[in-house]
Amino acid sequence: MNIRKSVLISIVTLNIIGISGCANMNQAQCETANWQAIGYEDGAAGARDSQFSQHRQECAKYGITANIEDYLHGHDKGSKKYCTQTNGFFLGMKGQNYNRNCPQDLAPVFLRGLTDGKQIYSAQRVIDSADETLERLYIRIENFEEVILDKNNLMIADGLVRAERLEIRQQIDSLEISMLELIELIPEYQDAHSRAIRNYESVKQSFANYF
Template identity: 40%
Template sequence: MHIKFLAMTAIILLLSNCANMNESDCLNADWQLIGFEDGSFGKNESHVSQHRKECAEHGVTPDLMEYRNGHFDGSKRFCTANNGFSRGRHGKDYSRSCPEQFEAEFLKGFSDGQTLYGLKKILSQRAAELESTYKEIDWLEHAIADKSELMIADGLKRDQRLMVRNEVAQHQQQQVELYNTLPELKQEFEHALQSYERGKDKFSYY
């Protein structure tokens, strides 16, 4: 029964990835397992202070040696180049939780992942700029068409027609200016896309 309870506790902690230890958790804690889970999730060893604070309310003090042993083993899982790359490329942070023995390998992958994340972010920005320009050109096209029809509508006074005509001329000028920016925006997008694709190829070994 005790083993089943600990197994269930481990699953719950694994799924929730949070501390919030209640009285039962503290009284039945396997500190090596808890340390292992924290290490596997990339939590710093100092996270034991959170467990200490929660369990102090129930008169329980974490076994620091057991926790550290478990955390070290969990860190072996977390602190790999592949995991570092995965976290970096998804824009996640790193809390300096890796022991010195594993940190260099993790940081190599993390740095490469951050590089690819940065390239993708630039690509997304360039794509958004290009899409926004096309949308604005399309909006102006419709606005020009609507105002052109209004300009020849019955019942419009001369000064009103002049005002609408000026608005049409302004929209047309704006449209010309936007069309003139398209070549540069397309070039920047293509450059960002090529850089991102080269980055994916470069880091494909992860």
């Protein structure tokens, strides 16, 4: 059986039985394990070759010895699929960090892509922050509007003397001044949000070769 067919069969098997870094291998899985395919799957998923230690311990419980040579051979092939500049770029876009899971000869290329992707991730974070800041501003303005509405309803309620109505009127005036100060900030916050979007588009365009 050639390696491509072997790996394909193993991938299907792994999906069915749910072998992963967090799952335990049972006795049947250890007995029928294709260690080269398992190593490939771990490497292609970005797991370090130290993942073999967990597999070894799991199978040792059943008196089964894991084949480290086959595993490392498969892991090396899987790592070549994972540790590319393009994959590093898209992982960087998601904000993921490097966990030293690439072989020494592949790490520089992968890290170059990861660094490029993180520039887009950082630009997106600035947009998110500006968006959240603007949203909080709108919420604060809405809260003032609600309080002012309640105060207006209270001011015309029955049973209040003139002095009480005047006091409420003064409270409303103060609230309105504070709300207007916030409203005046809207253009500034909107500009910051727009700048963040333009910067994001500029950064993304500079890495158009990845898309």
